[in-house]
Amino acid sequence: MPEMTVLDHRNQPAEAAPVPGWRPGATAPRTDPAPLLPDAEPYRVLGTPAAAGTDPELLRELYRRLVAGRRYNQQATTLTKQGRLAVYPASTGQEACQVAAALALRPADWLFPSYRDTLAVVARGVDPLQALTLLRGDAHTGYDPRATRTAPLCTPLATQVPHAVGLAHAARLAGDDTVALALLGDGGTSEGDFHEGLNFAAVLHAPVVFLVQNNGYAISVPLTRQSAAPTLAHKAVGYGVPGRLVDGNDAAAVHAVLTEAVERARAGGGPTLVEALTYRIEAHTNADDATRYRQPEEVDAWRAHDPVRLLEDALRERGLLDERLVADAAEQAERLAARMRAEFHTDPAPDPMSLFAHVYAEPTQQLREQADRLAAELAAEAEAEDGTGSGVPGR
Template sequence: MTVLEQPGAYRPAPPPAWQPRTDPVPLLPDSEPYRLLGTGADLDPGLLRTLYAHLVRGRRYNRQATALTKQGRLAVYPSSTGQEACEVAAALVLRERDWLFPSYRDTLAAVARGMDPVEALGLLRGDWHTGYDPHRHRVAPLSTPLATHLPHAVGLAHAARLKGDDVVALAMVGDGGTSEGDFHEALNFAAVWRTPTVFLVQNNGFAISVPLAKQTAAPSLAHKAVGYGIPGRLVDGNDAAAVHQVLAEAVERARRGEGPTLVEAVTYRIDAHTNADDATRYRGDDEVGEWLEHDPVSLLERELTERGLFDDATRDGAHEEAEEMASRLREAMNEDPVLDPTDLFDHVYAERTTQLGEQAAQLRAELDAENDDQDGNGGNGGHAGNIAGGER
């Protein structure tokens, strides 16, 4: 007889049956990306035409911005060609008072939200801090560090809820960003506090040159949502109507106070990571060609045609408007900006820190010394004068 079998021996109580706080099944995404185009679904003709006009404009915007990098008018441009459906849908589902939190590749989303294309490219041109007023446009600064803007989106949404404002924050990130700690911290914070936040992951296949298979073993990125107790949605990222519907539902769910949603849009980056990247080193033309057959603009044109909603006037009108936008963008980018390097120290903090003050004074002294040297040698005002005069 063992000690525990003896009469009166101590026996620990069996642990209570574990019950999950939330049934995980409703949180799981579909096994296949959700689609609407080509399914015969009941779709709003007006919405389809609006999406098409934005996609055509977005494609032209990407091509023009890419050309500007080759002309030296942009320092860098991360193209979203092939991902326009995600960019456009993210902008169109938001109300004016909502906030968009873009990553560095999401300038098109900012433009689709109504921002001047020139302002949207200010940061990538190297002209100024952000290039636009985030408060006026309700678009947070373009985030170059991966995923660092996601906790900011959650914090803003949480603050809005505490204030009683029915504001929703939609945060965009790439598949590479889901490997960052900020991504997981943001999802956990949002889930625990049920913040009105929508996370849109544009899974375009590569984190620069690293394919998704080397980043995660999860069935999909949308499946990561269940680990935080929030719904995950998987959608065809090249199906503009489907992305719009899924994001619209997630935004309204957040606005009703039902918490965040993680949406994975499966798409593809047709162009290289940036103009400094050689994509041929890690993927072949055949792979790109397969995705070109699933191009978001072509998919929508086909849908409009099959529904009898596409004609020459629809196509020509969209392309003419896109060309006008590209022309305005080229003209503005051909003008050299008037820059003052001391602006670097403005708008960093509400009150300039001692260290920033010292750095600003050091830069000003260097500029003044160079200016004096140029004046003493019959120069034209030196480096500071060149910058103020717009020379680059």
């Protein structure tokens, strides 16, 4: 092998800094990838011997929340058709991922949702009306992220991933045992922010968990056109992070895998990438025509693997589901839907000046000028409406 010459910052020969365990001509130290690889088949609980060891009350709570979540998706979709929401990306068929994600966290942990994760935000305890504020077009977010420990819904793909890593790392530096859970779809794994976030999380050993809800499509683009990896969970190995593969429609399995990953991160074990195999039953949004890129037979096949039905069948098999629980869950879901209808019946009156409230801790000169100009225009409009002004905004 030819002699190596190491250059310093002036491009001049310099002494080579020693690297522990490595010498020129030798391979760098490696981590055994085997423990990081996901299982060959998605992890399942319902319908397997593992179901017998699952807490019955947890299964009942998951059932109540899945029923309410399904009704939430239906009502939000209806509100969109009525013009009460500007857009709604339904998570119908993905409710198990949404509910399990919320239940796997402690109150002090943080959730970083994408635009399709309003159900997870509601399951986290955020008011349904506030959770839908962004999709209604009223404000950038309708809830206080700090008070709810829930980041704003993220519309750009995967940009919440580095945010989750940064918060988790900062919490650890502060001595907190906070864990961050970032939610994204399969399309988000094709974005640079996803790769950068995983790399930083691994290097920093940050207490963060990534849940990829692989519903098969990034709008109309199937997964086969995005990635040639065996599974998206295999991507974890390239960053030195363990990958887990789980049946995303098995609520008990998703909850078990996420709870294990969250507590592992809390104990100092570092990040985990979880891929949940699920399906988006509805179109991408109300503006999408899903029939143009997928066949009805495909949708019907996934309907047979519906997360609500899977859990209901498992509960009945163990004698944990009676008519009272079914009626109570349905009644709770209807109360939620009725509240959504009632609250969305009234048009809000957003304050335009709130646009400047949470941009910088110290507003820039440009922002101050824009705020002053808007305030003057609003004052002029108010004067005109009172009949005391010229009626020309800004004068």
